[in-house]
Amino acid sequence: MIFSLAVYSAPYTSQASYTAYQFAKALLGQGHQLHRVFFYQDGVHNATGLAVPPQDEFDLHIAWQTLAKTHNLDLVVCIAAALKRGVIDAREAKRYNKASHNLTDGFSVSGLGQLIEAAAISDRLISFG
Amino acid sequence: MRKKILFVSRRAPYGSSTARDAIDVALAASVYDQDIGYLFMDDGIFQLLKSQQSQGIDQKNISATLGAFALYDIENIYVHEESLKERGISIDELIFDNLQVLNNKSVTMLLNEQDQLMSF
Secondary structure, rough: OOEEEEEOOOOOOOOOHHHHHHHHHHHHHHHOOOEEEOOOOHHHHHOOOOOOOOOOOOOOHHHHHHHHHOOOOEEEEEEEHHHOOOOOOHHHHHHOOOOOEEEEOOOEEEEEEHHHHHHOOOOOOEEEE | OOOOOEEEEOOOOOOOOOHHHHHHHHHHHHHHOEEEEEEEOOHHHHHEEEEOOOOHHHHHHHHHHHEEEEEEOEEEEEEEHHHHHHHHOOHHHHHOOHHHHHHHHHHHHHHHHEEEEEEE
16 A cells, blocks of 8 residues: 655654654564655754764664665655754755755755645545654 | 545634645646645635735735636636635635535535545
8 A cells, every 4th residue: 555644843843753663663573555744834854964963862864864865765755844943955055055965865955745746646645742 | 647635724814834845735726737625624715805905914915816727718616615614704805706616525525536635
């Protein structure tokens, strides 16, 4: 079965992002296909490369990256939601003349159309948060 | 691929960005030629009230944004009857003249017809 996930909550405050990660791992482990993970609203904070969680806590940012690398996942961040929350890639940083950028490798920015395309392509779209 | 997608909007128009974020997704969906429905229930029905004066909190008027639905051919707009009753709101206090009022049973049927649900 083809799945896509939508993540709407920031990591740490809510457990939703972590649950989405676990769900992704579980479905891949059972041989299903994960078409895309789309991060919207506060979910875009999953994609910052500047988060430093305490050493004795689970590092969700690294976990997403590792999972994406292992399974060649499409992790997409909503560009409008990301820009207004200060999650920005090198290209957008240049365009808006910002001093720095922080989008983690393994994530890409795109529009809401990618969420809709995921809903259209997938047998199941599961929302978290 | 064209799918039946129902948006379920359950949050009040202001105080959180969720109501507006849901509208943005629906407008994007209409551009991608999907079969869209939009259901307002729980506190989401407050989004539909006429005469919102959001300028007092420096926010855009969400009922004005909802007016774009017609331009985007989002015509299947539903409102949950029990949510209206619980809040003492009548249909003539709401924007849109094409609202379809659904009771619990009809909402259940509507949900069962969909390929995908997007709940905000």
